Amino acid sequence: MRLLAIETSCDETAAAVVAETGDAVRPWEIRSSIVASQAAIHREWGGVVPELASRQHVRDICGVFEAALADAAVTLEEIGAVAVTQGPGLVGSLLVGVAFAKALAWSRGIPVVPVHHLAGHIESLTLAHGELPMPAAVLVVSGGHTSLYLIPEPGQYRLIGRTRDDAAGEAYDKVAKLLGLGYPGGPAIDRVARTGNDRAIEFPAARLTHADRNAPRATADGLLPADIARRIDFSFSGLKTAVLRLVRERTGSPPAGKAAAADSTGAVLPASEIADICASFQRVVVEALLDRTFEAARWLGAQSVGIAGGVSANSRLRADAAARGARHGIPVFIPPIALSTDNAAMIGAAGLRRFRSAGAGSWDFNAEASLALELR
Ligand code: KG4
Ligand code: ZN
Numbered sequence: 001m002r003l004l005a006i007e008t009s010c011d012e013t014a015a016a017v018v019a020e021t022g023d024a025v026r027p028w029e030i031r032s033s034i035v036a037s038q039a040a041i042h043r044e045w046g047g048v049v050p051e052l053a054s055r056q057h058v059r060d061i062c063g064v065f066e067a068a069l070a071d072a073a074v075t076l077e078e079i080g081a082v083a084v085t086q087g088p089g090l091v092g093s094l095l096v097g098v099a100f101a102k103a104l105a106w107s108r109g110i111p112v113v114p115v116h117h118l119a120g121h122i123e124s125l126t127l128a129h130g131e132l133p134m135p136a137a138v139l140v141v142s143g144g145h146t147s148l149y150l151i152p153e154p155g156q157y158r159l160i161g162r163t164r165d166d167a168a169g170e171a172y173d174k175v176a177k178l179l180g181l182g183y184p185g186g187p188a189i190d191r192v193a194r195t196g197n198d199r200a201i202e203f204p205a206a207r208l209t210h211a212d213r214n215a216p217r218a219t220a221d222g223l224l225p226a227d228i229a230r231r232i233d234f235s236f237s238g239l240k241t242a243v244l245r246l247v248r249e250r251t252g253s254p255p256a257g258k259a260a261a262a263d264s265t266g267a268v269l270p271a272s273e274i275a276d277i278c279a280s281f282q283r284v285v286v287e288a289l290l291d292r293t294f295e296a297a298r299w300l301g302a303q304s305v306g307i308a309g310g311v312s313a314n315s316r317l318r319a320d321a322a323a324r325g326a327r328h329g330i331p332v333f334i335p336p337i338a339l340s341t342d343n344a345a346m347i348g349a350a351g352l353r354r355f356r357s358a359g360a361g362s363w364d365f366n367a368e369a370s371l372a373l374e375l376r
Contacts, residue, residue: 005348008097009089017072018348032071054092083351086114087368094367111360124346133303142309143169161232171236196279
């Protein structure tokens with residue numbers, strides 16, 4: 001079967017055609033994947049403006065859909081089902097995709113399949129590399145989420161760790177903004193950090209093992225001992241504040257709550273200092289992500305580690321993850337960059353997985369800004 005997938009959860013309008021292969025190890029292949037990014041529109045505002053995002057999705061979706069069919073060289077009659085991101089995300093943006101997908105499927109008399117955005121990121125791994133050795137520990141690290149899942153078998157997603165405050169991508173975007181590096185911040189910091197000294201500044205690493213942070217909370221099905229489960233939660237807001245404090249000190253304390261004033265180039269500090277801050281910030285983020293992921297993998301006896309989501313495009317995260325995998329003797333899987341950041345092909349993969357295990361969605365599902373992180 002060929003499935004058409006739609007993704008509009010944030011600021012990318014995306015459509016893809018994904019086909020089943022009949023091969024159990026590599027179950028799907030991408031026939032086309034079109035992404036229209038709105039980054040240029042939101043850059044002016046320093047971040048995604050939800051109302052502008054929804055309007056742009058409305059403008060772009062028909063063209064993106066047509067391009068996906070044309071690129072795959074298929075007609076609408078050859079599409080057997082439509083998958084769409086139901087949530088989580090910006091509700092106005094999600095609604096455009098959900099309404100489009102339902103109308104399309106209804107008019108063609110074919111099934112519509114709602115997909116959890118994070119299931120899409122997780123399935124980008126299988127789409128790119130084939131089924132992972134199970135059980136797999138998968139880190140989903142994006143602008144909206146930093147969550148660690150155990151995949152005991154294909155299609156089952158058990159949440160075992162998550163951020164207590166900011167997502168890692170959000171921290172990248174906020175730090176880039178206060179350094180005057182623009183939006184989106186992740187790729188900018190990644191680039192600038194290459195010329196910096198990652199030991200120039202000792203930013204605090206988030207430690208969550210303090211007694212006062214150890215309030216008991218339920219673990220996913222008792223999958224991990226409680227003390228370990230608490231240790232593998234993430235936190236990035238303290239790090240972000242530390243960068244803000246440093247920038248204020250070095251630029252001469254602008255008013256509380258405001259980023260330092262940028263010069264005409266947009267930079268707040270000399271380029272070499274910015275590079276050192278970026279490299280030092282990035283080292284702490286990457287270490288926090290990998291420490292917890294590999295610790296969880298070890299405790300859970302995972303046979304593989306997967307890293308997906310927009311931040312998995314980060315060059316240092318990719319390199320360090322591969323090095324750790326080699327050291328720990330555990331294979332590490334990361335999607336190619338086009339499948340790391342938001343795209344519809346991954347939604348197609350998760351949609352086919354779900355369609356084959358649970359069938360079509362009902363016609364009355366709605367866009368959901370927040371959907372439980374715990375997927376079953
Ligand atoms: O998965 P994604 O495209 O959208 C969400 O679901 O949130 O992730 C976007 C996030 C943004 O925060 C962006 O700054 C970050 O991924 N990102 C990166 C890189 N490329 C994108 N972060 C670090 N390094 C990168 N190279
Ligand atoms: Zn995403």
